[in-house]
Amino acid sequence: MGEFELIRRHFQHPLRRSSVALGNGDDCALLAPAPGMQLAVSTDMLVAGRHFLPDVDPEALGHKALAVNLSDLAAMGARPLACTLALALPAADDAWLAAFARGLLGLADAHRCALVGGDTTAGPLNLCLTVFGEVPPGRAARRDAGRVGDDVYVSGTLGDARLALEGLLGHWPVPPRVLARTRARLERPTPRVALGLALQGQIHACADVSDGLLGDLGHILAASRLGAELDVPALLASAAVSDDVRALPPERAWTCVLAGGDDYELVFTAPPDARARVQAAAQAAATPVTRIGRLCPARPGEAAVRLLDAQQRPLEPPAGAQLGGFDHFG
Numbered sequence: 001m002g003e004f005e006l007i008r009r010h011f012q013h014p015l016r017r018s019s020v021a022l023g024n025g026d027d028c029a030l031l032a033p034a035p036g037m038q039l040a041v042s043t044d045m046l047v048a049g050r051h052f053l054p055d056v057d058p059e060a061l062g063h064k065a066l067a068v069n070l071s072d073l074a075a076m077g078a079r080p081l082a083c084t085l086a087l088a089l090p091a092a093d094d095a096w097l098a099a100f101a102r103g104l105l106g107l108a109d110a111h112r113c114a115l116v117g118g119d120t121t122a123g124p125l126n127l128c129l130t131v132f133g134e135v136p137p138g139r140a141a142r143r144d145a146g147r148v149g150d151d152v153y154v155s156g157t158l159g160d161a162r163l164a165l166e167g168l169l170g171h172w173p174v175p176p177r178v179l180a181r182t183r184a185r186l187e188r189p190t191p192r193v194a195l196g197l198a199l200q201g202q203i204h205a206c207a208d209v210s211d212g213l214l215g216d217l218g219h220i221l222a223a224s225r226l227g228a229e230l231d232v233p234a235l236l237a238s239a240a241v242s243d244d245v246r247a248l249p250p251e252r253a254w255t256c257v258l259a260g261g262d263d264y265e266l267v268f269t270a271p272p273d274a275r276a277r278v279q280a281a282a283q284a285a286a287t288p289v290t291r292i293g294r295l296c297p298a299r300p301g302e303a304a305v306r307l308l309d310a311q312q313r314p315l316e317p318p319a320g321a322q323l324g325g326f327d328h329f330g
């Protein structure tokens with residue numbers, strides 16, 4: 001199977017939509033966002049051995065490669081339009097490619113995100129997706145838009161993906177039933193696109209939780225030049241933590257919830273007078289959101305995120321909690 005036959009067989013995407021004037025097959029695709037809209041663009045690369053285990057199910061990998069990119073559009077409140085796929089493959093394995101394409105194009109269809117082009121080459125397994133979305137000017141939820149007094153929220157649940165990863169790596173004992181559920185969260189994350197769209201215009205700052213809550217909230221705080229207070233016992237007891245994560249020894253629960261990566265939930269801030277509108281958006285998007293803290297002025301020389309107990313006193317993490325965010329060059 002040659003390169004062009006491979007592309008024709010696996011990466012021809014019949015999805016038609018008015019915002020795609022020309023899909024793949026030519027030197028460029030042509031996109032036509034609705035008049036006046038801003039184009040939101042994001043790229044994510046997934047490298048075997050670094051971002052996924054080499055023996056991962058190819059269908060799940062195809063899903064995840066697109067999901068992590070759609071999650072970035074969700075974090076801006078942008079509507080997906082199209083994507084491109086750059087792919088390096090050690091070999092043209094037809095069954096592997098068919099499963100990978102099924103995972104990727106299945107999620108693309110669900111979000112009406114057309115695969116409009118890419119590049120295919122031989123080499124160590126490496127996937128790079130770029131997504132294009134649209135958002136009305138001034139409505140994107142930028143990281144620098146947080147304000148003092150904003151509530152801080154997260155969507156869905158935090159820490160399931162980390163629990164699965166530690167179980168798969170054999171670091172922690174994880175019962176098979178728990179591993180099956182959390183592994184689906186790790187390998188087939190749900191990008192919160194509907195929530196991002198429902199919240200559009202209602203919230204201030206937003207980021208997706210790819211590297212852990214403290215790290216990704218930290219990006220909002222750095223960009224907004226603010227600090228945050230998190231009510232940790234309330235967070236650990238809340239609907240933002242699954243029963244499986246809550247049942248872990250405290251240091252592991254802290255690690256998963258505050259620093260677990262790969263959740264692809266949204267962390268966002270909104271003024272207190274928006275509480276009812278935020279919950280209405282969450283209902284409309286069928287994605288629960290939980291209020292976990294508030295933005296405050298930055299305190300020079302102190303950590304940007306202050307972890308507090310129920311009496312608003314500073315709280316020390318339990319011994320053994322690993323709260324450093326993930327940094328590829330850290």
Ligand code: ADP
Pocket residue numbers: 007011012023024025026027028085086087115116117118119120
């Ligand atoms: P060029 O040499 O102009 O870069 P290529 O020969 O690399 O074009 O690709 C031919 C066509 O197939 C282009 O339209 C390109 O966008 C598309 N394409 C290549 N790889 C992929 C892929 N993995 N998924 C989708 N489209 C692809």
Ligand code: MG
Pocket residue numbers: 118119120
């Ligand atoms: Mg090319």
